[in-house]
Amino acid sequence: MSLEEALHTLTRTRSGLWHLLTDRVVLAALLILLALLLIDPANVLPVLDFFGDALLGMAPFFVIAVGLAAYVTASGADGLIAKAFSGSPVSAVVAASLVGALSPFCSCGVIPLVASLLTAGVPLAPVMAFWIASPIMDPEVFILTSVGIGTDFAVGKAAIAVILGLFAGFSILMLQQRGWARDPLKSTLKGCRATLDLSAPVTVHWQFWKSADRRQQFVTAGLANGWLIGRWLVLAFLLEALMVTYIPTDFVETLVGQDNLFAIPLAVLIGIPSYLNSYAAIPLISGLLDLGMSQGAAMAFMTAGAVSSIPAAIAVFGLVKKQIFATYLFLGISGSLVTGLGWQLLVNAG
Numbered sequence: 258m259s260l261e262e263a264l265h266t267l268t269r270t271r272s273g274l275w276h277l278l279t280d281r282v283v284l285a286a287l288l289i290l291l292a293l294l295l296i297d298p299a300n301v302l303p304v305l306d307f308f309g310d311a312l313l314g315m316a317p318f319f320v321i322a323v324g325l326a327a328y329v330t331a332s333g334a335d336g337l338i339a340k341a342f343s344g345s346p347v348s349a350v351v352a353a354s355l356v357g358a359l360s361p362f363c364s365c366g367v368i369p370l371v372a373s374l375l376t377a378g379v380p381l382a383p384v385m386a387f388w389i390a391s392p393i394m395d396p397e398v399f400i401l402t403s404v405g406i407g408t409d410f411a412v413g414k415a416a417i418a419v420i421l422g423l424f425a426g427f428s429i430l431m432l433q434q435r436g437w438a439r440d441p442l443k444s445t446l447k448g449c450r451a452t453l454d455l456s457a458p459v460t461v462h463w464q465f466w467k468s469a470d471r472r473q474q475f476v477t478a479g480l481a482n483g484w485l486i487g488r489w490l491v492l493a494f495l496l497e498a499l500m501v502t503y504i505p506t507d508f509v510e511t512l513v514g515q516d517n518l519f520a521i522p523l524a525v526l527i528g529i530p531s532y533l534n535s536y537a538a539i540p541l542i543s544g545l546l547d548l549g550m551s552q553g554a555a556m557a558f559m560t561a562g563a564v565s566s567i568p569a570a571i572a573v574f575g576l577v578k579k580q581i582f583a584t585y586l587f588l589g590i591s592g593s594l595v596t597g598l599g600w601q602l603l604v605n606a607g
Contacts (some may be wrong), residue, residue: 282488286495293499300502307498311540315490318404322397323483329396331465331475342383346430349383354422357390358415375576381441382433386426389589392563393418397486398535405539406546410556413600417560421592428588441581486536493537497544504548513545513554515605521597524554525590528562535563553601557593564589 342349371388394415402411465471513520542555565586574582
């Protein structure tokens, strides 16, 4: 290796290390460990033992989930998402709800796609259906939820994502038939309108590995998603270990247990400001369920948080008019309350 190559490698290593140590999620995890070491050193090993077991148990499924998302990107299968918005208004809402629950977008990641669809003049009803359904469930979250909480819960959450998408899309469709919300974008974005040909064919390269460019896309997407999801899971498992160690079971049962009539509304209210993302929520909710949280409250927390978390809400507020923003929040929160109650009733009946 030449001196120039060695210096370049050293510079990249330093840059990567600096990026790692200045990441807010990594810093939060390190600060938690440091605080635990200073305040209660006797519990450091039990916490790390629980943390390590949870992380190792999730690792194989994490790799599968990240690989699946990278495959969707590298093959171009994500281009099929736009096809959900063509056709009649009713069929578009149904398709958008289904595709939204299957698409690999988080609550913030879905915003750019929604912005491009709205500025291209796509009707608000199917866009809203996709907008509500997409952050609640995606293939990665389904796999990780099945492992971290349970397959029944993952299937229920996926079904609720579709139901909430249908609820939001048809609510907007009925309002638009009465002349409301026909132009949802803020005036500052109207000049950005473009044309989007939803009838154009989408080419999917299922065997992406035959192309060097697409192989590189797979690696890039896999590393990006692995970093994005992995660091949040590390922090979440660490928080779960702390919860199991320090939070009394009686407290959780009293606050959000099955005997509390207000458990589900409380879970919704708590989920809006405290929700990090779908990946971090999985081990947190798993720990709370073990401590006595009701199934309905857990479901309401995850759905309401995914739809109306503060970062996602801020992005939505900057994109659409105030009445559309208020409707978005109302549909997401009210839908989460109702489906949380429905899920609890279904669990109790089973």
